[in-house]
Amino acid sequence: MTSVADRLQAAGTANALELRGVSKLFGALAAISDVTLTVKPGERRAVLGSNGAGKTTLFNCITGDFLPTTGTIRLFGEDVTDFPAYERIRRGLRRTYQISLLFNALSVVDNIYLACRGVSRGRFSLLRPRTNDALMNSAVDLATAVHLLDFKDTLVSSLSYGQQRQLEIALALAGAPRFVLLDEPAAGLSPSERSELIEILNNLPSHIGYIIIEHDMDVALRVSESVTMMHNGLIFKEGSPLEIESDPEVQELYLGSGHE
Amino acid sequence: MTDTPEKQVSEDNSGPLAQRGGVAHTRRENNLGFYGWVSEIPASYGLFAFALLLLPAVVSSFVLSQIFSWALILGMIALSLMFLGGYGGMVSLSQMSVAGMAGYMLAILGNSAITDISIGWPWWLAVPVAIVIATIFCTLTGLLAVRTEGIYTIMITLAIAAAFFYFTRQNYVLFNGFSGFNGLAPPQLFGINWKSSVPFYYLTLFWAAAAYLAVLYVSRAPFGLALQGVRDNSRRMAALGFNVTAHRVAAFTFAGVIAAIGGILLVWLNGQISPGTIAINPAIDILIIAIVGGLRRPIGPFVGALIYVILRTFSLDILTSMGLAGERFQLLIGLVFLIIVYWSPDGVLGLWDRWRERARQRDPWKRSSNELSDRDELS
Amino acid sequence: MGRFIGRHPLWSLVILIIVSVFIWAIFAPWPKEFTAIFGKKKVFLSALFNGITLGGLYFLVASGFTLIFGLMKNVNLAHGSLYLLGGYIGYEVANATGWWLLSFVVAFLVVGFVGILLQYFVFRRMEGEDLRQTLVTIGISIVLADLMLWIWGGDYYQILAPDWLSGPVQLPLITAIKSDGTAVYLKYPVVRLAIFVASVVVGILMWLALNKTRIGMFIRAGVDDRDMLSATGVNVQRIFILVFAFGAGLAGMAGVVGGTFQSMAPGEDIRFLLASLVVVIVGGMGSIPGAALGALLIGLAEQFGSVYFPTYAVVLTFLIMVVVIAFRPQGLISGSN
Numbered sequence: 019m020t021s022v023a024d025r026l027q028a029a030g031t032a033n034a035l036e037l038r039g040v041s042k043l044f045g046a047l048a049a050i051s052d053v054t055l056t057v058k059p060g061e062r063r064a065v066l067g068s069n070g071a072g073k074t075t076l077f078n079c080i081t082g083d084f085l086p087t088t089g090t091i092r093l094f095g096e097d098v099t100d101f102p103a104y105e106r107i108r109r110g111l112r113r114t115y116q117i118s119l120l121f122n123a124l125s126v127v128d129n130i131y132l133a134c135r136g137v138s139r140g141r142f143s144l145l146r147p148r149t150n151d152a153l154m155n156s157a158v159d160l161a162t163a164v165h166l167l168d169f170k171d172t173l174v175s176s177l178s179y180g181q182q183r184q185l186e187i188a189l190a191l192a193g194a195p196r197f198v199l200l201d202e203p204a205a206g207l208s209p210s211e212r213s214e215l216i217e218i219l220n221n222l223p224s225h226i227g228y229i230i231i232e233h234d235m236d237v238a239l240r241v242s243e244s245v246t247m248m249h250n251g252l253i254f255k256e257g258s259p260l261e262i263e264s265d266p267e268v269q270e271l272y273l274g275s276g277h278e
Numbered sequence: 279m280t281d282t283p284e285k286q287v288s289e290d291n292s293g294p295l296a297q298r299g300g301v302a303h304t305r306r307e308n309n310l311g312f313y314g315w316v317s318e319i320p321a322s323y324g325l326f327a328f329a330l331l332l333l334p335a336v337v338s339s340f341v342l343s344q345i346f347s348w349a350l351i352l353g354m355i356a357l358s359l360m361f362l363g364g365y366g367g368m369v370s371l372s373q374m375s376v377a378g379m380a381g382y383m384l385a386i387l388g389n390s391a392i393t394d395i396s397i398g399w400p401w402w403l404a405v406p407v408a409i410v411i412a413t414i415f416c417t418l419t420g421l422l423a424v425r426t427e428g429i430y431t432i433m434i435t436l437a438i439a440a441a442f443f444y445f446t447r448q449n450y451v452l453f454n455g456f457s458g459f460n461g462l463a464p465p466q467l468f469g470i471n472w473k474s475s476v477p478f479y480y481l482t483l484f485w486a487a488a489a490y491l492a493v494l495y496v497s498r499a500p501f502g503l504a505l506q507g508v509r510d511n512s513r514r515m516a517a518l519g520f521n522v523t524a525h526r527v528a529a530f531t532f533a534g535v536i537a538a539i540g541g542i543l544l545v546w547l548n549g550q551i552s553p554g555t556i557a558i559n560p561a562i563d564i565l566i567i568a569i570v571g572g573l574r575r576p577i578g579p580f581v582g583a584l585i586y587v588i589l590r591t592f593s594l595d596i597l598t599s600m601g602l603a604g605e606r607f608q609l610l611i612g613l614v615f616l617i618i619v620y621w622s623p624d625g626v627l628g629l630w631d632r633w634r635e636r637a638r639q640r641d642p643w644k645r646s647s648n649e650l651s652d653r654d655e656l657s
Numbered sequence: 658m659g660r661f662i663g664r665h666p667l668w669s670l671v672i673l674i675i676v677s678v679f680i681w682a683i684f685a686p687w688p689k690e691f692t693a694i695f696g697k698k699k700v701f702l703s704a705l706f707n708g709i710t711l712g713g714l715y716f717l718v719a720s721g722f723t724l725i726f727g728l729m730k731n732v733n734l735a736h737g738s739l740y741l742l743g744g745y746i747g748y749e750v751a752n753a754t755g756w757w758l759l760s761f762v763v764a765f766l767v768v769g770f771v772g773i774l775l776q777y778f779v780f781r782r783m784e785g786e787d788l789r790q791t792l793v794t795i796g797i798s799i800v801l802a803d804l805m806l807w808i809w810g811g812d813y814y815q816i817l818a819p820d821w822l823s824g825p826v827q828l829p830l831i832t833a834i835k836s837d838g839t840a841v842y843l844k845y846p847v848v849r850l851a852i853f854v855a856s857v858v859v860g861i862l863m864w865l866a867l868n869k870t871r872i873g874m875f876i877r878a879g880v881d882d883r884d885m886l887s888a889t890g891v892n893v894q895r896i897f898i899l900v901f902a903f904g905a906g907l908a909g910m911a912g913v914v915g916g917t918f919q920s921m922a923p924g925e926d927i928r929f930l931l932a933s934l935v936v937v938i939v940g941g942m943g944s945i946p947g948a949a950l951g952a953l954l955i956g957l958a959e960q961f962g963s964v965y966f967p968t969y970a971v972v973l974t975f976l977i978m979v980v981v982i983a984f985r986p987q988g989l990i991s992g993s994n
């Protein structure tokens with residue numbers, strides 16, 4: 019565990035995320051092989067690829083849901099390869115899930131409150147928040163930011179699908195995120211919800227970087243400034259959105275995926 | 279009659295016994311400040327509280343001690359199980375062992391009839407130290423029991439309860455083996471004999487109410503909310519920055535304090551403690567009490583305890599009236615338990631909630647505009 | 658095993674040394690210094706064999722328990738009661754007909770049938786609700802225990818082994834050398850050896866059934882991933898009934914064994930339930946080899962404990978369990994991922 023001073027020093031000069039030679043094997047199956055990736059602070063990257071390309075496994079390795087078989091992962095200059103998930107989250111990493119992982123028995127504001135609590139002190143506090151509790155206010159603010167203020171006391175089980183996806187994003191913005199992993203945030207959204215999502219992402223403060231996994235090329239290329247393409251667990255191409263869009267190999271692999 | 283502000287999540291899941299938790303949860307604003315939260319308790323409970331306070335005036339001292347005090351104590355121990363099981367999703371069969379540990383420690387550190395073992399510390403030293411030791415014991419149990427998949431917790435805590443039972447039975451140096459300790463009594467304080475039924479009843483009522491209110495309050499404090507989050511979605515909690523294992527173990531610590539206090543009161547009620555107090559059957563009885571009452575709300579364990587105690591005390595009469603031999607109490611309680619788990623896994627509380635919901639739906643005047651919009655959202 | 662040695666060379670060396678010492682202790686006559694420290698070799702050998710044969714009994718009970726948990730995620734806390742029921746039924750049959758072997762068959766069938774009824778009428782309706790199923794098994798164990806207490810009372814029932822199995826046999830293991838130089842060999846009850854051999858046979862048959870038959874393949878698949886099992890289109894409920902009935906029947910047969918080795922009385926159900934729990938926690942849930950290893954370890958621990966540390970023998974077994982949970986929570990050999 020590095021000290022705060024080391025971390026501050028590293029953060030000033032380091033990349034937001036640095037993966038070197040990361041592989042994950044499940045038995046004999048290599049879900050991702052030898053992935054080397056560098057993302058600068060504030061950079062907006064899209065990771066694209068067909069199903070089974072290894073994108074979600076990549077996210078799981080970065081978050082710490084499981085440990086990689088080989089390779090190192092550095093978060094803002096700090097080696098987090100062996101850290102459990104919660105340690106990485108407390109260092110500014112955030113994540114949304116392809117299938118919303120929310121607390122169905124709690125209300126919207128309680129969900130966001132938990133997210134805020136998770137990255138601040140007082141997780142074990144036995145005292146209830148007072149009337150003007152700062153964290154509760156942040157939770158309400160976040161609910162407003164994702165257009166869920168009117169529903170803040172509704173139980174998650176009563177929300178529509180689109181609203182649940184919005185809540186997913188709110189959870190990822192809790193506390194002081196420095197880097198967010200967005201796993202197919204646009205999946206299943208209506209066109210208007212999709213433009214809302216693009217608006218939220220493009221309006222994020224510039225110091226917050228993210229990697230977005232998406233099948234919808236349209237959304238992905240509108241919210242990212244660089245693209246990584248994966249195929250069969252390997253990184254197969256990297257470049258700017260325009261380069262990737264016009265690349266013949268990419269077109270060949272993704273013909274008919276909805277991209278014009 | 280005012281509605282309980284606690285609302286069920288949905289009617290079709292089978293409560294905490296379903297894989298996703300269904301502990302009832304208030305929809306009130308939780309920024310009501312320190313005292314506002316008391317409004318979460320339904321007004322009808324105030325009536326019960328009043329009745330409980332006046333109880334000694336109307337019942338005999340036998341009923342007071344052997345039914346109500348005992349039910350309150352068992353309710354407290356079962357409350358610790360409910361806290362872990364209902365809010366934490368971890369069913370622990372070792373809560374009686376924790377209570378027993380507190381009782382044994384009190385016997386060893388304080389005064390008892392076994393003078394060559396009991397150290398003889400004054401109660402104001404022995405009681406807190408006994409509670410601390412029992413809480414540490416519960417925390418260690420938690421450390422062992424929570425690092426594996428949910429259903430293992432039952433097995434591991436059962437094994438721990440058995441191990442502790444066998445140990446106390448075999449060890450004569452500290453635990454006095456088979457006979458255990460007797461001659462245990464609450465101290466004389468302020469000129470009141472706390473052992474006599476009326477003062478002791480108020481003592482247990484105080485601590486049971488304190489435990490109940492503490493659990494209710496904490497359930498919506500960050501600690502309690504985080505625990506429920508861990509119950510519902512531990513992967514998500516880890517991805518939000520929570521140390522899931524630490525929260526689970528901390529829950530055991532909290533529950534340990536409650537069970538420990540229950541244990542102290544239990545040995546004062548019975549005047550004795552022996553391995554039989556913490557054997558497998560009593561351990562499972564605590565689970566039965568919590569389940570029969572209902573894991574959804576903290577009042578459940580107390581309801582279950584009252585039912586258990588009444589059945590236990592009057593089983594002789596009930597059974598002979600059914601034409602069976604009087605000793606078949608275990609059969610009776612086993613059948614009651616089976617019936618509850620089969621038809622109403624939320625326990626008696628679940629039955630009560632469902633009956634009330636049906637009654638409310640039949641009466642159009644009872645529906646407030648608040649609830650109509652709830653139903654719209656639920657559809 | 659090669660992989661194990663490759664990955665843990667230090668532990669493998671330690672285990673090799675311990676096993677070698679054990680083998681020497683078993684086969685060679687003990688020098689006087691050794692006897693001074695460890696007591697008589699005869700006592701040691703008796704404890705060893707008692708432990709191994711008790712392990713066989715524990716394996717019979719625990720393997721059914723671990724299968725039921727592994728496949729159906731049902732912690733069957735009524736398993737001890739099924740064991741006791743089998744023992745009582747076996748006693749009645751042996752008493753009535755005088756045929757010891759018949760009592761095995763009847764116990765297996767009757768208790769297995771009870772298992773079918775339980776799975777079909779009760780557990781099937783609680784598909785997916787693991788905790789609720791476990792609670793139901795607790796209720797069933799309470800009811801069964803009291804019913805059995807009612808019918809058979811609190812006495813100890815002993816099933817007598819048949820004549821052709823009673824008496825000791827001489828084993829080629831030296832317990833001591835007499836002063837004139839002749840060797841004294843260990844004598845051990847035939848019935849215990851026979852039952853141990855039978856448990857090994859049952860274990861091998863189970864292993865073969867699980868690994869070489871089609872149904873066994875489905876069961877192993879289900880242990881690994883229950884949802885995938887229903888995706889294969891096989892009739893999942895029928896397999897569940899089969900496994901529960903078999904596990905229950907096995908417990909019933911183990912009851913006859915226990916009634917012969919020791920005796921049947923109220924309280925044995927809890928004892929064997931706890932033994933099963935500890936065995937599968939140590940050995941690993943859902944794994945038959947794990948149950949075998951765990952049963953052997955626990956049987957040996959219990960017997961050596963009762964000889965060398967009589968006061969805390971039982972605590973010793975729980976201590977082993979605690980150590981395993983602390984350092985390897987999934988058990989020594991885990992059955993599924």
